[in-house]
Amino acid sequence: MLLIFTTASTTSIASDLTVTLSNKSAGIDITPLPPSSQIHTEIGYLRHENSRHLYHADLHAQGQTVIANLPATTGLGFRTMVFDEKNVDGISAGFGGFINLNIPEVPGLSVAGSLHIAPSILSFSDLSGYQWIDLKSRYRVIQNADLLVGYRYVHSGLEEMDNRTIESSFYVGLRYLF
Template sequence: MKAFRISFVFLSLVSSAAFAADADISLTNDSAKGQINFFGATSDMQLGAGYTYQESNHRIDNVHVGNLDFHAQGRTAVGNLPTTAGLGFRAIGWDTDRLDGGAVGLGGFATVNIPDAPGLSFTGGLHYAPSILAFGDSEDMTSLELRANYRVIRNAEIFAGYRYLNTDLENRRDINLDEGVIVGMKLFF
């Protein structure tokens, strides 16, 4: 069943390539995530969609997480380092056998390129949704992803990093919907 879900994520990404600017797939020890972004880094806007499957652990059942992203983006510089940054929204919905919820997080992302090391870049993204923007069993939500990227060829890169997706529940406990060291690849179309 696990191989079926990972294959489903991969096939969804491949079939969407005609409409996408880039697609990536990333894995942790317990999860697989596919993400499609519809506009390139030179566009003024970014629209993306993703799906994550997290295997059950001792605290929660299998988790299905979907996200829709909408950001204004542009080119800037951090010091003398060329950077692509975006500010906007990430809508996240999640479901398990016993619980479900979601939120609309405010935040953004930045990708910093290192000119002295061609192909090397660092990406970080953070979105937070307070209780007013949460629904279902969620009281708030935090989404964080940090990664180091290396462009292997003109239209593909590999990456490694860390992903954290957490929500507080109505009964005051919190659960990590996805957390761990990630590895993956990104394809540019």
């Protein structure tokens, strides 16, 4: 209930809201600052069918650049992840970044990726680090909505257990721009 209230109140000041679905998980991400900002912030929630809950908060410095003659937005910064599953929980802070490449030959099409890695020294409770990879392609259907398809992989070390893949799935989604 608190998540619904927070989401509803945040969307009124959000720059964009992304909702993703796979056969085993559902996620929501909120970006409060406009894309023109030099700071990129994001908060998100991912629920996996096995009562796994992942929360994350991002803070990146971002800027515009050109890579292989393609306009790009890149960011470098931090992602804090909170993991909760039955008797296992933890928090971990990671470093990483993202890149979003626009494809000029196909107006509205972009490809994006992000990678964040947390060492065990920045992990607490049952976590001993994580790797979070997200690859996606977006297509702007109308001025304020994108369709997206992607792949998300989250892997973590858990104390007193073997390493575990927390999430590994292809997903589809919608991104709403405000």
